[in-house]
Amino acid sequence: xxxxxxxxxxxxxxxxxxxxxxxxxxxxxxxxxxxxxxxxxxxxxxxxxxxxxxxxxxxxxxxxxxxxxxxxxxxxxxxxxxxxxxxxxxxxxxxxxxxxxxxxxxxxxxxxxxxxxxxxxxxxxxxxxxxxxxxxxxxxxxxxxxxxxxxxxxxxxxxxxxxxxxxxxxxxxxxxxxxxxxxxxxxxxxxxxxxxxxxxxxxxxxxxxxxxxxxxxxxxxxxxxxxxxxxxxxxxxxxxxxxxxxxxxxxxxxxxxxxxxxxxxxxxxxxxxxxxxxxxxxxxxxxxxxxxxxxxxxxxxxxxxxxxxxxxxxxxxxxxxxxxxxxxxxxxxxxxxxxxxxxxxxxxxxxxx
Numbered sequence: 001x002x003x004x005x006x007x008x009x010x011x012x013x014x015x016x017x018x019x020x021x022x023x024x025x026x027x028x029x030x031x032x033x034x035x036x037x038x039x040x041x042x043x044x045x046x047x048x049x050x051x052x053x054x055x056x057x058x059x060x061x062x063x064x065x066x067x068x069x070x071x072x073x074x075x076x077x078x079x080x081x082x083x084x085x086x087x088x089x090x091x092x093x094x095x096x097x098x099x100x101x102x103x104x105x106x107x108x109x110x111x112x113x114x115x116x117x118x119x120x121x122x123x124x125x126x127x128x129x130x131x132x133x134x135x136x137x138x139x140x141x142x143x144x145x146x147x148x149x150x151x152x153x154x155x156x157x158x159x160x161x162x163x164x165x166x167x168x169x170x171x172x173x174x175x176x177x178x179x180x181x182x183x184x185x186x187x188x189x190x191x192x193x194x195x196x197x198x199x200x201x202x203x204x205x206x207x208x209x210x211x212x213x214x215x216x217x218x219x220x221x222x223x224x225x226x227x228x229x230x231x232x233x234x235x236x237x238x239x240x241x242x243x244x245x246x247x248x249x250x251x252x253x254x255x256x257x258x259x260x261x262x263x264x265x266x267x268x269x270x271x272x273x274x275x276x277x278x279x280x281x282x283x284x285x286x287x288x289x290x291x292x293x294x295x296x297x298x299x300x301x302x303x304x305x306x307x308x309x310x311x312x313x314x315x316x317x318x319x320x321x322x323x324x325x326x327x328x329x330x331x332x333x334x335x336x337x338x339x340x341x342x343x344x345x346x347x348x349x350x351x352x353x
Contacts, residue, residue, distance in 0.1 A: 027302030085167030142169025175267030295335025
């Protein structure tokens with residue numbers, strides 16, 4: 001899409017907002033959504049000579065539905081939802097290798113190294129593994145329930161708040177899985193260190209223990225939780241100055257620890273342990289990330305009964321009827337996976353904050 005930084009907020013991403021709003025009001029019915037984009041919804045998308053892309057996307061869905069074909073969520077809507085999140089998913093922020101789902105990839109146990117070649121001399125070769133890695137798709141979902149009236153009376157701020165809630169939910173779920181896999185990989189390779197405390201001496205000792213697992217060829221990055229980053233930023237040395245001055249939690253600010261980039265995510269907090277965090281050190285050159293742009297979907301329902309519980313159970317339970325309560329549910333799903341090489345990550349666990 002074109003750069004829209006110069007456009008007033010109420011006129012940004014008009015077509016994406018119209019698509020989501022029309023689908024919500026129509027309860028996921030393509031024909032009803034198309035009618036909305038051409039009627040009541042035209043004031044934010046179809047009038048004044050503006051291209052009604054939302055209506056075209058939905059018309060394509062109607063046409064393909066009639067032929068029995070599947071129609072995925074437009075990539076523009078995918079980008080709008082995920083970019084509306086407060087912070088992108090952690091694997092998107094790191095400089096990881098790019099993988100492809102369901103495709104054989106070289107094993108991550110060795111990293112290619114270049115060499116100078118002398119005149120007439122044979123070319124050196126890096127040690128390599130003939131093993132392969134295959135990444136099946138994994139799925140993460142986030143859903144919200146809102147009133148139909150909210151969508152009918154929505155403005156640009158409301159549209160973005162809804163998209164932001166969906167983007168935040170799915171990104172945080174993905175981050176939790178990614179960090180959990182980093183921790184498991186470190187434990188499996190014997191590179192997990194139990195925290196020895198949160199004094200400057202103890203922290204320095206633990207962090208340097210993580211650094212000792214890597215050589216100069218590693219492309220390193222730190223990962224930790226917001227509370228652990230705040231604790232490090234607030235730690236004072238013997239002279240009263242900041243012990244780790246490179247850390248900032250200001251929106252949009254970049255942080256570093258010992259000169260190495262530091263990334264913050266709520267996924268670094270163990271489930272059920274809000275007072276504990278971990279600090280991970282990753283060799284980004286030995287981790288691959290395989291997103292699936294076609295695996296994104298936005299689904300809408302009005303005629304359903306849902307269990308409003310973060311840990312839904314089978315059997316009898318308290319259900320909310322969306323139609324009876326004049327509510328609409330929006331569900332976002334994304335697919336991706338990653339591969340973590342042997343000894344690619346080390347962690348400090350059980351860090352008390």
